[in-house]
Amino acid sequence: MQLTVTQTPINEYQGDALILFVPSEGELPAATATINNELDDFINQLQQNDDIKGKVAQTLVIPQAKGPRLILIGLGQQPVKGKDFIKALNAAASALKTSAANTAAIDIRDIELDGFDTEWAYKQIGQAFQGALYHFDECKSKKDENPNTIESLTVIADNTAELDLKFGQALAKGMAYTKKLGDMPPNVATPSYLADEADKLATMSDNLATKILDEDKMEELGMGSFLSVSKGSIEPGKIICMEYLAGKAGDAPHVLVGKGITFDTGGISLKPGAGMDEMKYDMCGAASVLGTMLAIIELELPINFVGVIAAAENMPSGHASKPGDIVTAMNGTTIEILNTDAEGRLVLCDALTYAIETYEPASIVDIATLTGACMAALGRVNSGLFTEVDDLAQELIEASNTSRDTVWRLPLQEEYQELLDSNFADIANIGGPLAGATTAACFLSRFTEGQKWAHLDIAGTAWHSGGKAKGASGRPVPLLVNYLANKI
Ligand code: BES
Ligand code: MN
Ligand code: ZN
Secondary structure, three states, X not given: OEEEEEOOOHHHOOOOEEEEEEEOOOOOOHHHHHHHHHOOOHHHHHHHOOOOOOOOOOEEEEXXXXXXXXXXXXXXXXXXXXXXXXXXXXXXXXXXXXXXXXXXXXXXXXXXXXXXXXXXXXXXXXXXXXHOOOOOOOOOOOOOOOOOOOOEEEEEOOOOHHHHHHHHHHHHHHHHHHHHHHHOOOOOOOHHHHHHHHHHHHOOOOOEEEEEEOHHHHHHHOOHHXXXXXXXXXXXXXXXXXXXXXXXXXXXXXXXXXXXXXXXXXXXXXXXXXXXXXXXXXXXXXXXXXXXHHHHHHHOOOOXXXXXXXXXXXXXXXXXXXXXXXXXXXXXOEEEOOOOOOOHHHHHHHHHHHHHHHHOOOEEEEEEOOOHHHHHHHOOOOEEEEOOOHHHHHHHHHHHHHHOOOEEEOOOOHHHHHHHOOOOOOEEOOOOOOOHHHHXXXXXXXXXXXXXXXXXXXXXXXEEOOOOOOEEOOOOHHHHHHHHHOOO
16 A cells, blocks of 8 residues: 655545545534535535434445545544544545545544644554555455455645654554464464564564574473473474664664464363364464564664564373473473463463573563453453563553553562462462462563563453454554654
8 A cells, every 4th residue: 555645635636535534513624624615515414414423433435426435434522532533544444445446535634633643643544544454365265356455545744744654554564464473274373384484574674683493402491391382282382583683783672572372272281172263363472573573674663672482382292291290491490380271471481581591681571362361351452561660561551552552550469479389399380260360470570580571461452252353453563563663
């Protein structure tokens, strides 16, 4: 999709469609009013006849015998809330995509936003229109010959809007990549596949190099915890390191660590069968690190950023771990595996130790579909945020508010740590029935002492579950890209 910025007024636009916003109360925004006047109060008439009431995201597409189609989009009340503005943009993008129109103009300069500036609004435009183009047909034998497209969007604004539009567009491309990796079937998207994807990203930028640890290397490094998971599968586990160094030489990098369980059966502590296919999404943390990397490459952000992925398949087999097994992690901690379904923390702990020792990070954030308990607590609205470092919590919350990819901070207190006590090893890999999201975070905290570390539990937010809506969400790429962009 081509994004163009022009100062030519919307009524002179020669393309296929005009996107015009209609509020539920009060004056029409300038762009809509201009067209309304040219059409002898046509839009006013539509409002009076209740054809368009202006409710947020209400959509009315009107073809004209001569001239561009009108795509009327409800805006609700002004000043418009951030989330409503995004809803309206998504409605506009989807109407444009599904209509016969392939090109459109939009002018939002006269819309009053509640607490967000026009720079934010342009980022949202880039994100919404690029984002609408996501489509997963990798595994269909017949591709759609005429897929709905948006060829170009002309934004009426001054030239400074261009950078923000591009930011939103890059973010949406990162999200689409994350979604695609998540939606891929688990017999294709294996740990080796994720490693190949990382290598492909490295060919896109001179600033990016990858380093992939295989199981032999992990054996050498003493990663007994990671290997206790990967050994249950014939798919070899990988730790994938992506080093993007476009910042000042020698500056400590910001590190993201993604959980990449490419399928989680639960292992010997086998999960129930219903809906188990959705455990292909247990690599969405990893996919979000890859998607964030893609966006950062597109934006050529001048930072040092390392993405690390702990990729393995959690399977029951003759080689799999059993409840009661005790393994030794890379940092020397012994772990009693009381439930083989708590495998995410087992692969992440060694990846965290490795990342900390190798990169001495300025900050380190892990992203994981870690616990059903987090989903029970926060539903599908917020990702869970755990950290003892208040500054880092603040930075992540701020990035989540601007991106509207929201998080909610949950406790990570000393008092919960004893729930991980084991009779036979240093710690157990589960903490019992209470505070499951927190005990998982406590487990990881044993491997990140003294670090500027946070943990994001995306179990509820990484994908839409069940039925027609089933599919990866691309979260928390918006949060992560904003978080990293704020570093410059
Ligand atoms: N990948 C799951 C968590 C999960 C479950 C995410 C459902 C999204 C939807 C994780 O590996 C897991 O199985 N966690 C267990 C931990 C328990 C055994 C302590 C869980 O949450 O039940
Ligand atoms: Mn599990
Ligand atoms: Zn899992």
